[in-house]
Amino acid sequence: MLKQAFKKNACHLLIIFNFLGIGKGLTQDQRIADSLRTIYEQQKLLDTAKFELLLDLSFNETRDLNQAVQDAENLIQLSKQSGRDKYLRAGYFLKGTKLRLLTRLDEAVQAFMESAEL
Numbered sequence: 549m550l551k552q553a554f555k556k557n558a559c560h561l562l563i564i565f566n567f568l569g570i571g572k573g574l575t576q577d578q579r580i581a582d583s584l585r586t587i588y589e590q591q592k593l594l595d596t597a598k599f600e601l602l603l604d605l606s607f608n609e610t611r612d613l614n615q616a617v618q619d620a621e622n623l624i625q626l627s628k629q630s631g632r633d634k635y636l637r638a639g640y641f642l643k644g645t646k647l648r649l650l651t652r653l654d655e656a657v658q659a660f661m662e663s664a665e666l
Contacts, residue, residue, distance in 0.1 A: 606642040616646040637666040
C-alpha cells in the first residue's frame with residue numbers, strides 16, 4: 549500500500565516538473581541531433597553506444613518532434629529486448645516530453661507514468 553502511494557506521488561512530481569519546465573538545465577541542440585542521425589543511419593554501433601545514441605537523438609531533436617518520439621520509441625523497444633531498465637525508463641520519459649510538446653497530453657501522461665513506474 550505504501551509502495552503504491554509512493555509510486556503515485558513520484559509520478560505526479562515527475563509530471564509536474566516536466567510541465568513546469570524544471571530540469572531544462574540541459575539544452576537541446578539540433579546540430580547535435582543532425583550529426584547523431586548520420587551516425588545512427590550507418591548502423592555500425594554496438595551495445596551501449598546504440599542506447600546512448602538513441603537517447604541523445606531523442607533529446608536533441610527539436611525540428612521534427614515526431615521523429616524524436618520515434619527515436620524514443622526505438623530506444624524503448626531496444627531496451628525491452630535487452631532488459632536495460634535504465635534506458636527503458638529514459639525512453640518513456642523522453643517520449644512523454646516530446647509528446648507534451650506536440651500537445652498529445654494523454655499520451656504524454658501515460659509515457660510519464662510508465663517511466664515513473666520503472
